[in-house]
Structures are given as C-alpha cells and as structure tokens.
Amino acid sequence: MLSFSMFPQQGKQKRADTLFNKFSFVKAAKLYRELVQDNYNRNYATRKLADSYAFLRDPRNASRYYKSVVKQKDVPIEYYYKYAQSLRGMKKYDESQIWLKRYKDSGGIVNANDFSKDINFITSVFGAKQQYFLDRVRFNSKYSDFGAFEHDGKVYFASARDEGVAIKRLYGWNEQPFLDVYVTEAGSKRNVDYTAKVKGDINSIYHDGPVTITKDGKTMYFSRNNFKDDIELKDKNGLTNMKIYRATLVDSLWTNVEDLSINGDEFSTQHAALNVDDTKLYFSSDRPGTRGGSDIWTVDIAPDGSLVNLQNAGDIINTESAEGFPFINNEGVLFFSSDGHTGLGLLDIFATIKGDDEESIVDVINLGVPVNSNKDDFAFSMNANGITGYFASNRQGGRGSDDIYAFHREPVLHVEGVVTDAINTNPIAGAKITLFDDNGNQVAYMETDENGYYQINIDRNKDYKIVANQDKYIEDYREFTSKNIQTELITITGNLLLNPVQDVVKLAELNVYKENDSTLIKNTQLKPIYFDFEKYNILEEYAIELDKIVKLMTVDYPEMAIRIEAHTDSRGTFEFNDILSTNRAKSTYDYLISKGVNPSSIIEYKGYGERKLINDCEDGQKCTEEQHQLNRRTQFIVVKME
Structure with missing residues (x-):
C-alpha cells in the first residue's frame, strides 16, 4: 500500500519538473508546494519551489524557502548565493551580505560572468528596477493582433479580425481569419475594422504582416505567405513558408511589391526590422545555418536596394530554440523574442547589451515584468522618443x-x-562621492575617474544629498531632488567645486593613478626640507622636494602666494642661528625663483633661528643628531590661494 501511494507523488514531481523546465513557474510552484506539504522528496521540492519564486520575481517567498534550503545537509553552495540575492530583493542588505560571505568562504566566486544564465537571471531580476509600465490599447479584437509599429503618427499592425467582411477565409491552424495589415492613428479611441486595412497591394488572400517602414516613409518591408498566382507554394514537407517582401509608397498606395533575394521556398524568412539608418535588415529565419528552430539574421541594404553580406546574428543572441521578432531602437539596441534564453514564460522579450566598442554584443537581458509574463510575449517595438512603444502577448486578461x-x-x-x-x-x-537620501542614509559610494567624472543611478521622486571630499580639498556638498521631473529625463547634473586646503605639504603631494582609471597606485608626500649642521645650501635630495613646490606654484596654482619660514636647532648662539636660518630661507627662496616661481608669489622669507623648536632639544639637553635635524627645517605657509 505504501508503494502504491507513492506513485501519484512521483507523477506530481515529474509534472512539476516538466513545468519548471518549460519556465511555467506559477504552475510548477503550486505542485512543488504540494510536494513539500506532503513531505515527498522534501529537500528537492523545497529547492525547486524557492527557485520558482525567484524566477517569478517574488523575493519574499523565494527567501522564505531558501531559508529552509540553506539548512539542508550537503546543499549545493549556489543556494547560499541565491538566498543572498533573495534577501537583497527584500532590501535585507546586512543579512544578504552574511550569506554572500558564506558563499565566498565556501569557494564561490562573486563574479556575474562566471555564473550560469540561471543565476545571472536571478541576480538581474532582483537587482532590476521596473522601467516599463502598461498603457491601454483600444484597437484589439477578439482575434489575433500583434506587430504594432508606429511611424509618422500612425500605428501599423497585423490582425486576423477581418470584421465586416461577409465571407471570411479561415486559417486551418487556428480557425481564425488570415492576417492582414491595418493602420490607425496613434492614440485613436475608435474601433478598427476592415476599412482600416493598408491601402495598396500589401494585403493578399493569405497571411500578411507584420511590417516595418523606412525613416523617410517611402519603403515598407513586410511578411507574407509564399504564394504565386493566388496559389500557395509548399516546401518538400508540404508546408507554406513565409517570405519578406518590399513595397514602395506611390500616391498614398503601397505598391510595386518585390520578392527579396534572401527568400527561399524551403525555409521561412519573416519579421523584418531595420537598423537606425535603414542600411541593414534584421529578420528571423530557419534557413540552412540556423542554430535552433529559428534564428535572428542580418543582411546589408546596398544603396541600389540589393541585399548583400547575409549573416547569422551569432550565438550570444541565437540559441538552440527559437528567436524572432527583432527590433532595433534609435540607440541601436536590438530587442527580440526567444524561448531559448532563460525567461519568465514561453517566448520572452530580451534586449542586447553592447560591449565597450558599442558594436559587439556581449550579453542579453530579460526585460522582466510587466513586459514579460508566463505566456508568449513578442513583437516588441519602441517609438522614436525612446519612451513609448508596443508589444504583443497571449497572456491572461487580454x-x-x-x-x-x-x-x-x-x-x-x-x-x-x-x-x-x-x-x-x-x-x-x-x-x-557619497550619496545620501533625505533621511541621511548612505545610498551609494564611488570615486571620480581621471576626468573628475562620476555617475550614480538614483530613484525618481526622492530628495538627495551628494557629498564630495578628497584629502587635498575642503569637503563640499549639494542637495537635489528627483521629484516632479519629466519621464524623458535620464540625467540630473550634479557638478561640485572643491576648495583646496591651505596646506602646501598636502597640496604638493603627487598622486599617481592607473591609466584610464581612478585607482591610486602610489602617493608621494612632500618631505620636510632639512639642512646639514651650520649649512644653508640646498641638498640634492631636498631639491626634488622643492621641485614639487615649483610645480604647485607654477602649474597647479600660479596665483597662490606663500611665506617661507626657516628654522635651526638650538646648537650655536642665538644670533648665529638667526643669521643661519635667514640664509636658509633665502637659499630656498632663490631656488624656487630660479625654477620659475614668480617672485611676487613669495610674500616673505624669514628665518626664526631656534625660536620655534618642535621638540625638547633646547640648549643643555642631550639629543641625537636625528632629533636635532628635525628642527633644521623649512616650512611653507599659504597666504592666499587666489
């Protein structure tokens, strides 16, 4: 009886794993939760349940179950990392750091590039702020609508609605009418029916759309079933593939439809997109050389309209599964849909991340909710303003x-x-640079680069205080707000002016930094200027130090004015030491002037003899030579900085 009672639980775990592997995390979580309650393979089910919540952007529930997972015997150390990330998602930063340290101490490497895509995704999910917010669309129908693309105040989209037509031709796959291309005014609240079909030769008796249009509005690229003389052309498997066609605008009609050289009868070519300057066509295809079900491909558009240099977009974008619906925004970022990269559901929408050269693509990132869901999310487009746009989904609630x-x-x-x-x-x-919120809590910390530049991400609708300091300067700050600013604004300027400290020794320090970095390699401090006993000539080793002052007064602060003070030790007569210190002050003055310092920048040079000893080595006291030498010094006093 016991063995029979286990069979339903085994089946439930198998179903849960299948759902999890298909990224159906809501349903998987429900089954894993039941397995935990039934105490069946509890450790494994708890891990998978926590992972499901992580992918669902639910750090509260994820951390709840990861807390149990990390107590398990021989748990993989990656769960220490996952628990730390879920705690970070709940802003429990101190506790998160404890578990991150546990992970590092157990041999884990905290470097995102060394982790699997799954862990990368969990990190980005919990670390990302929501950027996208949904707005209402009034022209959806009860049929399939997708591929919205806005151009010159009009929205073009593909739809199977075909409402108002007496005889509807149905597509056998889903028993819906074939797709046609429609157009409506952006922001229009009226219903869109068959009268809104694009005028001209774009729409046929088979599938047409989606479309993209060149910046000048004269050329359209669109997807269409492969057919000729109203007869579908089938491949060797009996399937009708898709092709991309090109049309031109003539007297407000889209006509001169042209079959492109990149098409073929034995594979599909569809989902056309153009780069920023309309010189490159992106599309999806399952043509020979495709890595998975379909890949993103590119081809250059020559000035005469011919298509050359056909290329696969590469393994960073394309997976062994399906990629499609490319779109390139005005910043040259490629967006696409995929069910091969780790996501929230079936097809998810991703964006590419560029390398330092702004040309190569180094990674992809999931756009997260609410753009993506546990269903299919695809056909992303962004308007020229970079703020608004469209996508399609078969999620619940549509x-x-x-x-x-x-x-x-x-x-x-x-x-x-x-x-x-x-x-x-x-x-x-x-x-x-230290950033504080309006409660005085430290939000961020960084250092300026070699150009004095800094940049820190902040939240909207908050008040901040930013403080700048450096050893050579007097601390300064400014307060600013991110409240009531335009959505389009992405940068608040926070320049800061620091006044140098009036300390020649500190200002003459030479800091050496890494090339193209703000990392300090070494700090060369100004050493005290000492003299030999009863001498006032500048020793070679101290001439190097005086050269730092020369640079300070001729290059860094040419308007700075100083006073030179020279001192002796207590040995010798009072009168002799006065003369000796005056000579030392004069020799220091002469050296600086000989190296280019403006004489007017040295207000005074004066000897103080033995009047200002810095230790107890007075007459009659027994001191070492090193102690006496500390008193044989020259000092530089800042009188003014400008």
Missing part, C-alpha cells in the same frame, strides 16, 4: 488570442557630474 499592449518607459535616472578644483578649475580625480 481580449483575444494575441493582443497588443502599449507601454511607457521610465528609464533609469542617474545623477552625474564633474568634481572640479575651485581655484584652477582642473578636474579632481579620486574624489570620494
């Missing part, structure tokens, strides 16, 4: 099988600025 969703984007806001020397206006490298 009107038809596929619906168009509009979005507006609140891009990440950051404060950036340059920290500058208030006297010479030079940028200050290595200045410490």
Whole structure:
C-alpha cells in the first residue's frame, strides 16, 4: 500500500519538473508546494519551489524557502548565493551580505560572468528596477493582433479580425481569419475594422504582416505567405513558408511589391526590422545555418536596394530554440523574442547589451515584468522618443488570442557630474562621492575617474544629498531632488567645486593613478626640507622636494602666494642661528625663483633661528643628531590661494 501511494507523488514531481523546465513557474510552484506539504522528496521540492519564486520575481517567498534550503545537509553552495540575492530583493542588505560571505568562504566566486544564465537571471531580476509600465490599447479584437509599429503618427499592425467582411477565409491552424495589415492613428479611441486595412497591394488572400517602414516613409518591408498566382507554394514537407517582401509608397498606395533575394521556398524568412539608418535588415529565419528552430539574421541594404553580406546574428543572441521578432531602437539596441534564453514564460522579450566598442554584443537581458509574463510575449517595438512603444502577448486578461499592449518607459535616472578644483578649475580625480537620501542614509559610494567624472543611478521622486571630499580639498556638498521631473529625463547634473586646503605639504603631494582609471597606485608626500649642521645650501635630495613646490606654484596654482619660514636647532648662539636660518630661507627662496616661481608669489622669507623648536632639544639637553635635524627645517605657509 505504501508503494502504491507513492506513485501519484512521483507523477506530481515529474509534472512539476516538466513545468519548471518549460519556465511555467506559477504552475510548477503550486505542485512543488504540494510536494513539500506532503513531505515527498522534501529537500528537492523545497529547492525547486524557492527557485520558482525567484524566477517569478517574488523575493519574499523565494527567501522564505531558501531559508529552509540553506539548512539542508550537503546543499549545493549556489543556494547560499541565491538566498543572498533573495534577501537583497527584500532590501535585507546586512543579512544578504552574511550569506554572500558564506558563499565566498565556501569557494564561490562573486563574479556575474562566471555564473550560469540561471543565476545571472536571478541576480538581474532582483537587482532590476521596473522601467516599463502598461498603457491601454483600444484597437484589439477578439482575434489575433500583434506587430504594432508606429511611424509618422500612425500605428501599423497585423490582425486576423477581418470584421465586416461577409465571407471570411479561415486559417486551418487556428480557425481564425488570415492576417492582414491595418493602420490607425496613434492614440485613436475608435474601433478598427476592415476599412482600416493598408491601402495598396500589401494585403493578399493569405497571411500578411507584420511590417516595418523606412525613416523617410517611402519603403515598407513586410511578411507574407509564399504564394504565386493566388496559389500557395509548399516546401518538400508540404508546408507554406513565409517570405519578406518590399513595397514602395506611390500616391498614398503601397505598391510595386518585390520578392527579396534572401527568400527561399524551403525555409521561412519573416519579421523584418531595420537598423537606425535603414542600411541593414534584421529578420528571423530557419534557413540552412540556423542554430535552433529559428534564428535572428542580418543582411546589408546596398544603396541600389540589393541585399548583400547575409549573416547569422551569432550565438550570444541565437540559441538552440527559437528567436524572432527583432527590433532595433534609435540607440541601436536590438530587442527580440526567444524561448531559448532563460525567461519568465514561453517566448520572452530580451534586449542586447553592447560591449565597450558599442558594436559587439556581449550579453542579453530579460526585460522582466510587466513586459514579460508566463505566456508568449513578442513583437516588441519602441517609438522614436525612446519612451513609448508596443508589444504583443497571449497572456491572461487580454481580449483575444494575441493582443497588443502599449507601454511607457521610465528609464533609469542617474545623477552625474564633474568634481572640479575651485581655484584652477582642473578636474579632481579620486574624489570620494557619497550619496545620501533625505533621511541621511548612505545610498551609494564611488570615486571620480581621471576626468573628475562620476555617475550614480538614483530613484525618481526622492530628495538627495551628494557629498564630495578628497584629502587635498575642503569637503563640499549639494542637495537635489528627483521629484516632479519629466519621464524623458535620464540625467540630473550634479557638478561640485572643491576648495583646496591651505596646506602646501598636502597640496604638493603627487598622486599617481592607473591609466584610464581612478585607482591610486602610489602617493608621494612632500618631505620636510632639512639642512646639514651650520649649512644653508640646498641638498640634492631636498631639491626634488622643492621641485614639487615649483610645480604647485607654477602649474597647479600660479596665483597662490606663500611665506617661507626657516628654522635651526638650538646648537650655536642665538644670533648665529638667526643669521643661519635667514640664509636658509633665502637659499630656498632663490631656488624656487630660479625654477620659475614668480617672485611676487613669495610674500616673505624669514628665518626664526631656534625660536620655534618642535621638540625638547633646547640648549643643555642631550639629543641625537636625528632629533636635532628635525628642527633644521623649512616650512611653507599659504597666504592666499587666489
């Protein structure tokens, strides 16, 4: 009886694993939760349940179950990392750091590039702020609607509605009418029926759409079933593939439909998209050379319209599963749909991440909710403003099988600025920048680069205080707000001016930084200027130190004025030491002038003899030579900085 009672649980675990592997995390979580309650393979089910919640962007429930997981015997150390990330998602930063340290101490490497895609995704999910917000679309139908693309105040989209037509031709696959291309005014609230079909030769008796249009509005690329003389052309498997066609606008009609050279009868070519300057066509295809079900491909558009240099978009974008629906925004970022990259559901929408050269693609990132769901999400487009756009989804709550969703984007806001020397206006490298919220809590910390520049991401609708300091400068701050600013704004300027400290020794320090970095390699401090006993000539080893002062007064602060003070030890007569210290002050003055310092920048040079000893080595006291030498010094006093 016991063995028979286990069979339903085994089946439930298998179903849960299948759902999990298909990224159907809501349903998988329900089954794993039941397995945990039934105490069946509890450790395994708890791990998978926690992982499901992680992928569902639910750090509260994820951390609840990861807390149990990390107590398991011989648990893989990656769960220490996952638990740390879920705690971070709940802003329990101190506790998160404890588990992150546990992970590192157990041999884990905290470097995102060394982790699997799954862990990368969990990290990005919990670390990302929501940027996309859904808006209402009024022209969806009870049929399939997708591929919305806005151009010159009009929205073009593909739809199977065909409402108002007496005789409807149905597509056998889903018993819906064939797709046609429609157009409506952006922001229109009226219903869109068959009268809104694009005028001209675009729509046929088979599938047509979606479309893309060149910036000048004269050329359209669109998907269509492969047919000739109203007869579908089938491949060797009996399937009718898709092709991309090109049309031109003539007297408000789309005509001169042209079959492109990239098409073929034995494979599909569809989902056309254009790059920023209309010189490259992106599309999806299962043509020979495709890695998975379908890949993203590119081809160059020559000035005469011919298509050359056909290329696969590469393994960073394409997987062994299906990729499609490419779109390129005005910043040259490629968006596409895929069920091969780790996501929230079936097809998810991803964006590419560019390398330092702004040309190569180094990674892809999931756009997260609400753009993506546990269903199919695809056909992403962004308007020229970079803020609004559209995508399609068959998620629950829609009107038809596929619906168009509009979005507006609140891009990440950051404060950036340059920290500058208030006297010479030079940028200050290595200045410490600390950001505080309106409650005085530290939000972020960084250092300026070699150009004095910094940039920190911030939240909208909050008040902040930013503080800058550096050893050579007097601390300064400014307060600013991110409240009531335009959605389009992504940068708040926070430049800061720092006044140098009036300390020649500190200012003459030479900081050496890494090339193209703000990392300090070494700090060369100004050493005291000492003299030999009863001598006032400048020793070679101290001439190097005086050269630092020369640079300070001729290059860094040419308007700075100083006073030179020279001192002796207590040995010798009082009168002799006065003369000796005056000679030392004079020799220091002469050296600086000989190296180019403006005489007017040295207000005074004066000897103080033995009047200002810095230790107890007075007459009659027994001191070492090193102790006496500390008193044989020259000092530089800042009189003014400008």
